[in-house]
Amino acid sequence: MRYHRNAKTNVNQRQAIKESLEPTRKLAEIYKVSHVTTAKWKKTDHTGDKSHRPDLIHYAVPPEFWKIIKKARESLKLPLDDLLIQLADYVPNLKRGNLYRILLHYKLNKLTEKERREIKKFKIYPPGFLHIDCFYLPKINKQRQYCYLAVDRATRMLFLRVYPRKNKEAAADFLVQAMGFYPFRIHTILTDNGGEFTTKGRQGFYGRKLETQVPFELICSLAGIDHRKTKFKHPWTNGMAERMVRTVKEHTTKLEKYATPEEATFSILQFEVSYNFTSRLKALEFKTPYQTVDDWFIKEPKLFIKNPNELLTIR
Numbered sequence: 545m546r547y548h549r550n551a552k553t554n555v556n557q558r559q560a561i562k563e564s565l566e567p568t569r570k571l572a573e574i575y576k577v578s579h580v581t582t583a584k585w586k587k588t589d590h591t592g593d594k595s596h597r598p599d600l601i602h603y604a605v606p607p608e609f610w611k612i613i614k615k616a617r618e619s620l621k622l623p624l625d626d627l628l629i630q631l632a633d634y635v636p637n638l639k640r641g642n643l644y645r646i647l648l649h650y651k652l653n654k655l656t657e658k659e660r661r662e663i664k665k666f667k668i669y670p671p672g673f674l675h676i677d678c679f680y681l682p683k684i685n686k687q688r689q690y691c692y693l694a695v696d697r698a699t700r701m702l703f704l705r706v707y708p709r710k711n712k713e714a715a716a717d718f719l720v721q722a723m724g725f726y727p728f729r730i731h732t733i734l735t736d737n738g739g740e741f742t743t744k745g746r747q748g749f750y751g752r753k754l755e756t757q758v759p760f761e762l763i764c765s766l767a768g769i770d771h772r773k774t775k776f777k778h779p780w781t782n783g784m785a786e787r788m789v790r791t792v793k794e795h796t797t798k799l800e801k802y803a804t805p806e807e808a809t810f811s812i813l814q815f816e817v818s819y820n821f822t823s824r825l826k827a828l829e830f831k832t833p834y835q836t837v838d839d840w841f842i843k844e845p846k847l848f849i850k851n852p853n854e855l856l857t858i859r
Contacts, residue, residue, distance in 0.1 A: 551593065552577045558591040604637040610646055613638075617652045624653075630783050633790060670847055671840050672731040673697040674722065675785035678710055678740065681812075682797055684805050691812060692718040695788045699840065700825055701726065701833040702788065704816045706809040715740035716759035723767065727837065727852045732770045734782055735760075744773055791819075820855070 561571050561582050572579040632638050647653040674694045681689045690710040694703040703725050707714040735741040741760050764771040774782045795815050802808040824830045837852045
């Protein structure tokens with residue numbers, strides 16, 4: 545039995561008070577409490593403390609998102625911090641603390657030893673596997689801009705470009721520029737199922753399937769690039785791009801306010817350079833993306849279409 549921190553009596557004393565025929569003031573002297581307290585326990589139907597749990601609880605994370613978190617944990621089997629990274633952009637007000645409490649509610653707060661062994665890590669690929677995504681920038685002077693992002697899985701080399709629209713023309717232009725930026729051949733690309741990237745799962749008039757490819761898919765086909773898409777309505781499966789989007793925002797749009805769209809674009813491009821040449825990443829054994837590209841060039845020069853030193857000209 546847990547008592548309220550200010551409780552003056554225990555369950556046995558309360559039961560004795562309730563069953564006693566003595567007046568309340570006499571009982572108050574016996575148990576060294578006020579006669580109000582003894583009167584309360586004489587009249588009550590129970591001898592335990594009333595729960596202090598509020599009748600209505602306001603949750604930071606809306607309850608309708610709890611099942612999404614449960615499903616993601618069961619299917620991805622990610623540790624707490626990794627799961628937070630994957631879901632933070634999709635679940636409102638999600639923090640490490642309330643994520644843990646939600647998992648605890650479903651008794652999923654700990655991975656079993658078997659689940660730990662089954663956790664799949666990113667398959668190791670040589671340079672040329674790009675994760676691509678698009679995110680919007682805050683409106684500046686009533687103008688909306690969109691940033692396209694590509695990050696290479698092996699080297700973490702980052703490429704960013706800002707466009708006034710999010711459409712298939714912008715996506716195609718971004719892909720062409722990315723192919724010219726990276727010094728190695730691009731062999732695989734992973735995107736979500738947005739209309740700027742693919743016609744997969746989309747329908748035309750009267751429910752007809754769209755047979756024509758968008759320019760992004762056509763360029764991939766002509767260049768011999770394997771274009772892969774995430775599972776429908778599972779954007780977090782492109783986790784590397786999603787995490788990089790968050791990193792870019794944390795160092796640009798969430799850190800500063802810009803007076804003009806041009807100023808925002810300049811800041812984002814500056815971050816790209818800073819990240820590629822100065823960020824020492826744990827995943828790369830504390831090397832920068834550029835240093836990792838250079839190491840791959842020495843080890844596997846056949847993968848490259850130009851010398852990585854040409855990247856130094858953009859600094």
